[in-house]
Amino acid sequence: MSVYNHSNKRNVRPARGAAFYDLDGTLMGLNLLHGTLFAFTNIGEWTGRVSYVLGLAARLPLLYLAERRDRHLLNVTLFEMFKGISRDRLMTLGEEYCDRVLMGNMYPRAVEMVAANRDAGLDPVLVTGSPDFIVAPLAQRLGIETYAANRLVFSRGLATGRLHNPVMAGEAKAAWCLEYAGANRISLGASWGYADSHYDLPFLAALGHPVAVNPDRRLLAVARSRQWPVVRFDKAAGLRSSGGIGPEAAEGWLERKFNGAARG
Amino acid sequence: MARPEAKLKELKPAELKHEIGARRDLVVTLNRKSEPRLIPYGEDFLFEKLPAGTRVIYPPPPLDALPDPDTAIRYALLHPLNADPLFAQLNPNMRVTIAIDDLSLPLPQMRRPDIRERLLNQVLQTLADYGVDDVHIIIATALHRRMTESEIRRMVGERAFRQFWPDRLYNFDGENRAEIVQMGKTDHGEEVWLSRRAAESDLVLYLNINLVPMDGGHKSVAVGLAPYQSLRHHHNPATLRDSHSYMDPTRSALHSSANRMGRIVNQQLNVFSIETAVNTQMYGGMLDFLQKNEDRFNDWDRLRLKGFRWTLGNLSNDLRRQALHQYAAPYGMTGVWAGETETVHREALARVFQQYAVPVKGQSDILIVGVPYICPYNVNSIMNPVLVQCTGLGYLFNMYRNKPLVRPGGTMIICHPLRDEFHPEHHPSYIEFFHRCLAETTDAPQLAKQYEAEFARNPTYTHMYRYGHAYHGVHPFYMWYWGEPARQHVGRVIAAGCEEPEVAARMGWESADTLAEAIAMATADHGRSATITYLHLPPLVIADVE
Numbered sequence: 096m097s098v099y100n101h102s103n104k105r106n107v108r109p110a111r112g113a114a115f116y117d118l119d120g121t122l123m124g125l126n127l128l129h130g131t132l133f134a135f136t137n138i139g140e141w142t143g144r145v146s147y148v149l150g151l152a153a154r155l156p157l158l159y160l161a162e163r164r165d166r167h168l169l170n171v172t173l174f175e176m177f178k179g180i181s182r183d184r185l186m187t188l189g190e191e192y193c194d195r196v197l198m199g200n201m202y203p204r205a206v207e208m209v210a211a212n213r214d215a216g217l218d219p220v221l222v223t224g225s226p227d228f229i230v231a232p233l234a235q236r237l238g239i240e241t242y243a244a245n246r247l248v249f250s251r252g253l254a255t256g257r258l259h260n261p262v263m264a265g266e267a268k269a270a271w272c273l274e275y276a277g278a279n280r281i282s283l284g285a286s287w288g289y290a291d292s293h294y295d296l297p298f299l300a301a302l303g304h305p306v307a308v309n310p311d312r313r314l315l316a317v318a319r320s321r322q323w324p325v326v327r328f329d330k331a332a333g334l335r336s337s338g339g340i341g342p343e344a345a346e347g348w349l350e351r352k353f354n355g356a357a358r359g
Numbered sequence: 360m361a362r363p364e365a366k367l368k369e370l371k372p373a374e375l376k377h378e379i380g381a382r383r384d385l386v387v388t389l390n391r392k393s394e395p396r397l398i399p400y401g402e403d404f405l406f407e408k409l410p411a412g413t414r415v416i417y418p419p420p421p422l423d424a425l426p427d428p429d430t431a432i433r434y435a436l437l438h439p440l441n442a443d444p445l446f447a448q449l450n451p452n453m454r455v456t457i458a459i460d461d462l463s464l465p466l467p468q469m470r471r472p473d474i475r476e477r478l479l480n481q482v483l484q485t486l487a488d489y490g491v492d493d494v495h496i497i498i499a500t501a502l503h504r505r506m507t508e509s510e511i512r513r514m515v516g517e518r519a520f521r522q523f524w525p526d527r528l529y530n531f532d533g534e535n536r537a538e539i540v541q542m543g544k545t546d547h548g549e550e551v552w553l554s555r556r557a558a559e560s561d562l563v564l565y566l567n568i569n570l571v572p573m574d575g576g577h578k579s580v581a582v583g584l585a586p587y588q589s590l591r592h593h594h595n596p597a598t599l600r601d602s603h604s605y606m607d608p609t610r611s612a613l614h615s616s617a618n619r620m621g622r623i624v625n626q627q628l629n630v631f632s633i634e635t636a637v638n639t640q641m642y643g644g645m646l647d648f649l650q651k652n653e654d655r656f657n658d659w660d661r662l663r664l665k666g667f668r669w670t671l672g673n674l675s676n677d678l679r680r681q682a683l684h685q686y687a688a689p690y691g692m693t694g695v696w697a698g699e700t701e702t703v704h705r706e707a708l709a710r711v712f713q714q715y716a717v718p719v720k721g722q723s724d725i726l727i728v729g730v731p732y733i734c735p736y737n738v739n740s741i742m743n744p745v746l747v748q749c750t751g752l753g754y755l756f757n758m759y760r761n762k763p764l765v766r767p768g769g770t771m772i773i774c775h776p777l778r779d780e781f782h783p784e785h786h787p788s789y790i791e792f793f794h795r796c797l798a799e800t801t802d803a804p805q806l807a808k809q810y811e812a813e814f815a816r817n818p819t820y821t822h823m824y825r826y827g828h829a830y831h832g833v834h835p836f837y838m839w840y841w842g843e844p845a846r847q848h849v850g851r852v853i854a855a856g857c858e859e860p861e862v863a864a865r866m867g868w869e870s871a872d873t874l875a876e877a878i879a880m881a882t883a884d885h886g887r888s889a890t891i892t893y894l895h896l897p898p899l900v901i902a903d904v905e
Binding site for chain 2: 204212214306318319323324327329
């Protein structure tokens with residue numbers, strides 16, 4: 096179970112539905128690769144940074160192929176590269192990344208929608224392939240109590256490069272929603288789901304009200320054929336933070352190269 | 360100075376009566392030798408033989424268009440009705456808001472220059488001449504979808520677009536709480552809300568196109584620039600049930616409500632209305648045969664009809680839709696009036712009825728209508744089943760004055776393929792409305808009570824309305840309510856040529872594969888001597904039923 100933090104709602108009057116959100120590409124304009132690069136360029140000594148960044152660069156073709164093939168495979172391949180980084184460092188970097196980069200890259204209207212859905216009685220739930228050390232501080236800042244994220248396995252305080260099961264990708268997201276809804280007496284039929292990638296199809300299809308957000312080409316085609324609403328969020332100018340990462344151009348190049356596909 | 364419209368025949372009531380009398384030849388009774396009739400059928404046309412004895416009502420021929428529309432507009436601005444001329448109301452320090460109709464008028468879109476472009480050019484020039492700088496142009500979309508940049512550019516023309524877009528030329532946003540303001544309440548307790556920009560302006564100009572008598576008057580400002588908080592007072596089942604018909608403002612509770620609200624607005628604001636009327640020149644050139652009596656078709660007309668149907672039949676769905684929506688009608692402006700809202704609207708209404716009214720004797724047991732590819736709410740989009748319902752039961756049923764064309768308890772046959780097809784970016788809430796709400800009930804008051812508020816406040820639909828190009832979340836309810844008078848009046852509705860019977864069933868309709876089968880089903884109910892009327896479109900006609 097990838098969720099390690101959600102409030103127990105059993106004794107509370109259950110909401111009729113909930114709003115499940117994917118994160119990368121849906122609520123914000125960044126992807127998993129960006130967070131990884133941020134982590135690698137901000138860990139320990141410069142020698143370590145060079146080593147991790149070069150390792151990432153060397154694996155880009157592999158990541159590209161993994162992304163083309165299977166989101167699960169991409170997550171496994173990407174998080175392997177975190178091997179050897181300490182839990183404490185990742186937690187600190189997660190907080191830092193959240194404050195310096197993520198909050199400035201949230202789609203303002205997505206944040207508005209989270210709030211409006213909450214006002215309409217739909218409790219927000221994050222369901223994402225991003226790692227928990229990034230998602231936890233973000234959820235806290237957004238006032239979201241419940242989230243499902245990927246968790247790294249640590250041994251003696253260091254990341255092993257493996258992920259706890261289930262890996263949050265594809266059908267695992269849908270299965271988690273089903274389990275969560277059952278445990279919290281939430282009606283999935285009355286719930287809304289927001290995601291941007293065709294890999295999230297099982298997740299969206301599990302919910303009564305799927306919404307394609309800034310969909311990729313394949314999700315857009317599905318949304319049109321299944322008559323799902325399509326929402327576009329824009330990145331507001333001026334909100335973008337420079338963050339602790341190197342040149343923005345590199346990030347832009349990576350994003351273009353992966354065509355936004357490495358989104359969790 | 361004679362009115363520029365002097366060349367257009369000005370009819371006094373007695374003459375009008377005489378002319379309408381002469382229009383009796385627009386009501387044709389078919390016999391066995393009559394030609395098949397052309398019937399709109401979504402993105403296609405049927406060419407069907409109708410039973411002998413069927414009464415076909417044809418629209419009147421187009422009135423002559425004004426020979427020089429720009430001069431006529433200038434004349435109207437200089438000689439307003441019951442108001443000072445526009446120039447006399449201007450000073451350089453004033454704040455002016457210009458509101459214009461959105462793309463729901465006219466249908467299909469008209470050839471360039473659009474009437475709104477002509478009006479805007481004249482008005483903006485006058486404002487510029489008098490040094491008025493603080494000018495905003497608001498597209499009065501109410502709860503309709505935001506128009507796209509290219510649609511706006513086409514409508515307002517290059518001059519206004521370059522000068523005002525996007526900061527001072529924009530779509531109305533009924534969900535921007537900071538930009539709407541309450542103006543008061545009517546004596547019926549109706550809350551009157553309006554665009555804040557308009558409410559805080561020294562002068563509000565409304566540039567209108569009257570395609571049908573339902574348009575214009577107080578409905579322009581008090582509806583076009585109003586949010587849900589206002590519209591819910593008249594767009595509801597009770598008010599619409601009490602409207603007989605939408606095309607007869609004197610007997611429409613909808614219009615009475617809009618008038619009450621509009622008067623509250625006009626008491627507080629200086630509203631200068633500019634209304635125009637267009638003729639029925641909907642199809643011209645190679646497509647002019649669509650407006651002819653089929654008995655008068657010559658070989659060239661038949662050849663063009665065959666070619667037209669062959670072309671439509673061989674295009675993909677998307678291409679066919681695009682081609683049809685890109686067609687621009689050669690509408691001609693038949694009149695323009697400016698000044699005080701109610702006086703102006705009276706003049707415009709008279710011209711509109713002069714164009715559309717056809718006297719018809721008595722009601723019939725069966726009314727046949729064809730629903731075309733377009734209605735006010737699917738321009739450049741898909742005609743979904745809820746809109747088919749709105750067009751058939753809402754608009755076409757209401758094309759009457761005095762009494763409906765079909766008798767109480769009669770049967771209405773609506774020709775349309777009726778597919779489960781929606782535009783997810785324009786009509787997202789329609790999809791849920793159709794698949795969830797209508798699956799539970801088709802009863803309009805029940806729908807209003809159970810679901811309307813939920814849809815009206817739905818954050819996703821609100822977002823798509825404000826920032827995307829979606830109709831407001833509550834809009835499908837309004838479309839359903841629109842058909843309420845017809846649902847109360849007719850006994851059966853049969854969808855003829857229906858491709859997906861479950862879609863018809865979802866709306867409480869019966870379905871038939873062909874029009875002949877639908878007629879057989881209806882006559883089985885009403886007997887072999889049942890009277891049948893076919894309301895011929897295009898263009899449009901309003902039956903004065905005696």
